[in-house]
Amino acid sequence: MPNHLFDALFSARTQGDGTLFMADGVPSFDNKTFFDLSARIASVLVAAGVAPGDRIAVQVHKSIEALALYIACVRVGGVFLPLNNAYTQSELQYFVDDATPQVFIVDPDSETIAQQLTSPERVLTLSATATGSLMSAAVEAASMIDVADRGPEDLAAILYTSGTTGRSKGAMLTHDNLLSNAQTLVEYWQFSQDDVLLHALPIFHTHGLFVASNVILLCGGSMIFQSKFALDDVLSALPQATSMMGVPTFYTRLLSDERFNHDLVSHMRLFISGSAPLLADTHRQFEHRTGQRILERYGMTETNMNTSNPYTGERIAGTVGLPLPGVCVRVCDQHTHQSLPIGEVGVLHVQGPNVFKGYWQMPEKTAEELLPDGFFITGDLATIDDQGYVTIVGRSKDLIISGGYNIYPKEVELLIDEVDGVSESAVIGVAHADFGEAVVAVVVAEDNSGISVDAASIISALEPKLARFKLPKRIEFVEQLPRNTMGKVQKKSLRETYAEKSTA
């Protein structure tokens, strides 16, 4: 039966004997073995009651088997719901309650927690080394031959993205959102079956899952699949790669090591950066060291990739390039949504086959951000120059991006404000040499509450509730927060005050 994403991305590979994964310069996993594995995992999902349209929540370590699980999910017509490994039980509770997955696949170490979050018979396990109940059932299972019938507008995935109110929103991505973007990127970045992509990103976000993996699956290339970004491992794999995708922290860490030099990467075809601003200075240092110019692109969970510096044309440091083919962008007034003249700063809107279908079970939020003419309000402040290059100059949304992960201050503030002895708080992002931005909390203690509150007690109250990457790297106590005449906390002034001090 036709399955829009599976047919285009995977079918051509299922019978081929080419390589999908490389390790230490040699093929480690061929296409046929990989797709047979995904077909057996698909049988296990069907036996677990998964029907087309059901959500499949996944919080597992990165592995080849975890990627096969994603493909199995597409094969059975499920809606893939990947979750950051760092999420705590209380964060997971929200996602499970909101998305009501038919199955929840977790690392064996988290099995008991998962069984408390949903009914135990819905929980399957997959470890980093391919053990667990999912894999033992897959070894015994027959390959699922039939592929579920799914059209372009059917959902392929829900990815949660935090909201400015502190409540996460599930971005609904269709088969065509994912396929059209992968097709565009393969062509635009000239990926081919000769490519070997160094893949050190997590696979629970758009960047590592869709941009990196879908592009390689579609073009017929292969990947060096590393469990995480570890500097020594990346340096030793670079000689076998042709291309690499990363967040800016990957590139600043590489530049901090003298082994990363011209000779090590002179064979490389392409370095791509995204998910957070790449400093123009990093861009220039990279070129100075290697003779190569990083290609910076810009995207969002809700839209996949929107703009990119060109492959053959000029890659301009500090810009995110031109709209991708088929994608329209405009800069608009924040309040009226009217287009602004070239060069003016406004909110960036995007439209195209890449733009999501809306937020899961949040029609009002969807209507606020997805306009009737199909343009999505990104919340990023940008300018477009007369050549069409887009520069992101800030954000109208209160968001911190740290090492490529998004942290919404409201979520952290609400939890700090619940701590005994805290009157109120403001959470801001300040410049950080490694992560780009770091989370800093500015806290007002309650007068006369008799409870003494300090940084350690706040962190220990947050730890069970928040993923560790969201925890403040620093907590400052003040008598009162700066407010404007309307009573609104002046975060800009706080950012200026705390910019200088180290968060390391």
Ligand code: MCA
């Ligand atoms: C880890 N830690 C962090 C971060 N990562 N703190 C702040 N920000 C981070 N990004 C904390 C951990 O909680 C831990 O704290 C300590 O740092 C060390 O953890 P470890 O896991 O060893 O860190 P690492 O391996 O050095 O990880 C840093 C990293 C990683 C390699 C930059 O965060 C990463 O892979 N980031 C990529 C994120 C990504 O893929 N984003 C794409 C989103 P403690 O010691 O207290 O426990 S998709 C997207 O944005 C759109 C669509 C787009 O355009 O792509």
Ligand code: AMP
């Ligand atoms: P996410 O919600 O994880 O999809 O993050 C999307 C946000 O990351 C965007 O709205 C931007 O603020 C930011 N972003 C992604 N790529 C870039 C880039 N190249 N430069 C600046 N910001 C970026």
